[in-house]
Amino acid sequence: MKQKLAIVKIGGNVIENKTELSKFLALFSKIEGPKILVHGGGKLATNFAKKLGIESKLVGGRRITDAESLEIITMTYAGLVNKNIVAQLQANSCNAIGLSGADGNAIKAHKRPIKEVDFGFVGDVDKVNVATISSLVAAALIPVFCALTHDGNGQLLNTNADTIASEIAIGMSADYDTTLYYCFEKKGVLMDIADEDSVVKHINLTSYQKLLSDKIIADGMLPKLENCFHALKANVNKVCIGDTSMLHPSSTLFTTITL
């Protein structure tokens, strides 16, 4: 039987709030066995850019990562956020090691090709280096990934943190029994968007089709769920969606997704 491995992704709502972050890191530290954390930088990068007088570039409502933005992202994600998370995990007796996709050649990507929009220094993942990540995990280190990859030619690339989390989970599924936890601001997939506690506790491929046809899952949840099923079809054992309290061993109010 394969050993269990938890891959946890946290969003901006946790990173931007010091109290929430420190509560989350205490919870994360208590997850038994090997684990991996993935984070973005939330609004911190945008706030720093503003302070420096650098404006966010949007094309058709989508953010563009130009050279200046990539510098700010590298500073905030890989520097400020990553190292403070690592230092706090160490204080929780969790032997964290902070990584970008360039470190140990952990995640290789390519710059997104220019079609209608040139997204700039944005990377689409090509390959997760399972051997390197496994060797760190085997050394009882807890990898903490920020949302940066590299192209192997010296270029760092801004990469979606949800995708990084699912690609790591997929890669590591060769060696481990993986569970992917997506923490966000809701308690899970809701039956009624107006009722925070109307959590759908379990979704599989069959019930997913019904939720889609009943229009329960729409808008922002749709790509999230598609991403979950993509991971499950690629051998990730289980995906859980909810707020950070789902990491509490006694928690039951979150959504579990299986095939």
Place this chain on the structure above:
Amino acid sequence: MKQKLAIVKIGGNVIENKTELSKFLALFSKIEGPKILVHGGGKLATNFAKKLGIESKLVGGRRITDAESLEIITMTYAGLVNKNIVAQLQANSCNAIGLSGADGNAIKAHKRPIKEVDFGFVGDVDKVNVATISSLVAAALIPVFCALTHDGNGQLLNTNADTIASEIAIGMSADYDTTLYYCFEKKGVLMDIADEDSVVKHINLTSYQKLLSDKIIADGMLPKLENCFHALKANVNKVCIGDTSMLHPSSTLFTTITL
């Protein structure tokens, strides 16, 4: 016989100049066998602080690291500089992994006690985690350390890069035959400060005493040399001082220091 390990420290003059940095990284990549790189952030942190309207605080001519400065230092050293160095080393087929002292609990320090001056978030090194660094080196990874440590209670600390390099070299000397390379703007210790090529090729404890009494070594070189002999007395095999060209296998114009 112990395996050789090179510990190379680079200064601001290399980090601040993209051409010099990329030339250096190509040279560093070609060093045979296991190696470790240590860097600070040079003037990049000061420049960013200025752009953000944060003034450098000096007390009695010495820089103070307040909370704001520590944020900037964490962003530039551990983020911008470290990750760009790692990505470029990867492009040179050198499997680098960027670290602060918090990562893998690699370097523990304590906040410098307040005496005449409160230096703020400045750390004095307590312990290098030889086991963790050795396990990375054994996995054929090339650690790249920025000048940050942690106190084990969640606090990052700004720490002198020369000290980090010598403390790592000292720690690793238990397992390896270590050579410590200090790269700076001169070709080595100079007999005549006005003649860039008047390099003292070899210094040992005896000749060091003579150089001191002849006042050849003074000012800025004095603490540097003291640091070198401290490392040598703590089992570092050899210390080399010079500009980055000393890493070229055919180079002879640099200062080698032994006991």
